[in-house]
Amino acid sequence: MSDTPVLRLQRVNKRFGGVVAANDVDLDLPPGVVTALVGPNGAGKTTLFNLITGNLKPDSGEITLRGESLLGTDARKSALRGIARSFQDLRLFEQMTVFENVLSVMERSALPWQPGGRAAARARREKADATIETVGLTNWRDARAIDLGYAEQKFLSLARILVTDATLWLLDEPASGLDPASYERFVNLVRGRLAHGITICLIEHNLDIVHGISDRIAFLDQGTVLAAGEPRAILNDPKLAAIYFGERR
Amino acid sequence: MQGYILNLLILVSISGILATSLNFIIGYAGIYSMAHAAFFGVAAYTGALVAMHVSTSLLVTIPIAMAVCAALSLVISLPSLRVRGDYFVVASLGLQMIAFTVFSEWKEVTGGIGGLTGVPVATLFGFRLASLESFFLVALTCLALVVLIIYTLVHTSFGRSLKAIRDNEVAAATFGKNPIVIKTIAVAISTAFCGVAGVLYAFHISFVNPESFTVDQSVFIMSMIIIGGTGTVFGPILGALIIHLLPAGLTYLTFLPARDLASLQQIIYGAAMVLLMIYWPSGLIGRANVKDTWAK
Numbered sequence: 001m002s003d004t005p006v007l008r009l010q011r012v013n014k015r016f017g018g019v020v021a022a023n024d025v026d027l028d029l030p031p032g033v034v035t036a037l038v039g040p041n042g043a044g045k046t047t048l049f050n051l052i053t054g055n056l057k058p059d060s061g062e063i064t065l066r067g068e069s070l071l072g073t074d075a076r077k078s079a080l081r082g083i084a085r086s087f088q089d090l091r092l093f094e095q096m097t098v099f100e101n102v103l104s105v106m107e108r109s110a111l112p113w114q115p116g117g118r119a120a121a122r123a124r125r126e127k128a129d130a131t132i133e134t135v136g137l138t139n140w141r142d143a144r145a146i147d148l149g150y151a152e153q154k155f156l157s158l159a160r161i162l163v164t165d166a167t168l169w170l171l172d173e174p175a176s177g178l179d180p181a182s183y184e185r186f187v188n189l190v191r192g193r194l195a196h197g198i199t200i201c202l203i204e205h206n207l208d209i210v211h212g213i214s215d216r217i218a219f220l221d222q223g224t225v226l227a228a229g230e231p232r233a234i235l236n237d238p239k240l241a242a243i244y245f246g247e248r249r
Numbered sequence: 250m251q252g253y254i255l256n257l258l259i260l261v262s263i264s265g266i267l268a269t270s271l272n273f274i275i276g277y278a279g280i281y282s283m284a285h286a287a288f289f290g291v292a293a294y295t296g297a298l299v300a301m302h303v304s305t306s307l308l309v310t311i312p313i314a315m316a317v318c319a320a321l322s323l324v325i326s327l328p329s330l331r332v333r334g335d336y337f338v339v340a341s342l343g344l345q346m347i348a349f350t351v352f353s354e355w356k357e358v359t360g361g362i363g364g365l366t367g368v369p370v371a372t373l374f375g376f377r378l379a380s381l382e383s384f385f386l387v388a389l390t391c392l393a394l395v396v397l398i399i400y401t402l403v404h405t406s407f408g409r410s411l412k413a414i415r416d417n418e419v420a421a422a423t424f425g426k427n428p429i430v431i432k433t434i435a436v437a438i439s440t441a442f443c444g445v446a447g448v449l450y451a452f453h454i455s456f457v458n459p460e461s462f463t464v465d466q467s468v469f470i471m472s473m474i475i476i477g478g479t480g481t482v483f484g485p486i487l488g489a490l491i492i493h494l495l496p497a498g499l500t501y502l503t504f505l506p507a508r509d510l511a512s513l514q515q516i517i518y519g520a521a522m523v524l525l526m527i528y529w530p531s532g533l534i535g536r537a538n539v540k541d542t543w544a545k
Contacts, residue, residue, distance in 0.1 A: 053423060055423070075419070075422045075423045076425055076426065076427055079423060079424055079425035084423075085423055087420065091419060091420035093412060093417060093420070093421075094416050094417075095416055096412050096413065096416060100412070104409040104410060104412075104413045105425070107409060107426075108424075108426060110426070110427045110434065111407070111434075112402060112405055112406075112434070113405070113406070121406075164424070164425075
């Protein structure tokens with residue numbers, strides 16, 4: 001597998017008035033690797049996701065996906081280029097069923113029909129059902145998303161990403177609030193996808209989860225990447241720990 | 250008596266089409282329009298003018314009115330649906346006010362406040378729909394067709410995309426959907442079906458004037474959906490039925506003074522809406538939705 005980064009951020013800056021959300025951020029996401037973004041609240045982790053997906057425009061800097069610029073790309077076009085993301089607040093299609101949530105993310109044409117005819121439609125439905133089974137939601141297939149428990153909603157959020165053909169996943173606190181059994185199932189699902197050529201970047205506050213799932217860590221504070229590298233090295237750094245747990249530099 | 254009931258049922262059918270078409274964008278796309286009466290009016294004037302000058306065939310008048318309404322919808326859809334939020338409501342309210350002024354003041358075409366009189370009898374496949382019975386059958390068939398088409402649409406990928414955008418537009422776009430185009434198409438479809446109702450109304454009443462197409466009428470149509478149940482197939486029709494049968498039912502309460510009936514009707518509407526919103530927020534046949542109503 002090539003070591004060329006799937007995604008590269010170079011000197012990316014973003015300010016909201018006087019608040020620096022991204023300060024000359026340089027970050028590479030190597031292929032087939034789980035990179036965790038770690039840092040205290042307000043470090044700019046979700047802002048980076050929004051900059052990558054085009055939900056926000058950077059003030060300056062360059063973001064490239066497999067060598068091609070993502071600047072000027074909105075959220076929809078990012079999805080079409082193979083980026084899928086989940087949200088901290090999940091943003092499920094609440095009134096739709098689990099099946100509809102999963103099926104719908106594969107239906108991207110704005111017209112009243114999708115390309116490929118009946119055969120493609122049947123294939124999408126089968127894929128949706130298989131994905132629902134993979135995440136263990138078969139018993140909730142026809143339940144509305146809003147009626148699910150929190151853990152099931154988390155897995156539905158993951159199913160919406162699993163079912164796409166995206167090769168770069170951005171997961172915003174995907175395992176927070178999961179019980180140990182659900183968490184283990186989640187880790188197995190996510191790690192299992194790496195063999196399929198998926199690259200993953202996730203935001204997580206629980207350091208045990210970070211340690212258990214990630215191959216690399218990028219530590220952010222006040223919009224700046226302070227360190228990036230092996231989880232053990234980052235998590236054992238007393239200066240970073242002090243920042244993370246509230247003692248300022 | 251039979252004529253009175255048939256007349257009522259024709260109006261229920263026309264209102265059912267109006268409410269069903271508005272429900273398509275409110276219930277399934279979360280787009281609130283205050284201009285449905287304006288489109289209803291545009292279709293009625295278009296239908297009347299085509300009938301008076303070109304053809305009385307429903308197969309001519311209805312498609313023309315549908316096309317005019319859909320094209321006009323782009324005037325507000327394209328600028329206002331580019332942004333999320335309540336812009337469409339405001340833009341549609343503006344269009345409603347402009348439309349009423351045009352209906353009232355463009356005397357050469359609309360006949361002004363007096364309206365257009367003498368709309369000829371509608372024809373279908375060469376048959377004159379002169380009797381109430383025949384016209385009711387046509388109106389009912391149109392309602393059934395509109396309901397069937399919308400039912401089919403909301404169960405396709407397009408319907409799922411609409412619902413996804415309604416539930417979370419940012420997430421829908423993040424998964425590759427194009428909310429602007431999808432919402433614009435939905436509004437065009439909705440207003441086109443509104444065109445069917447407008448033409449039927451013009452033929453049924455045989456004259457059109459601006460008073461039938463005020464902002465009050467838009468609120469009236471919206472209340473049918475809310476009473477019946479937004480995002481349901483038959484809720485809007487039930488709402489239309491109730492809204493039309495309520496005044497008719499009040500006339501049977503002989504102990505009520507006739508001159509107070511209109512006021513009483515307004516009070517009952519108002520009270521019903523308030524009670525519905527408190528105790529039955531999803532409408533009479535809407536899905537019981539206590540969890541998300543009270544949780545937010």
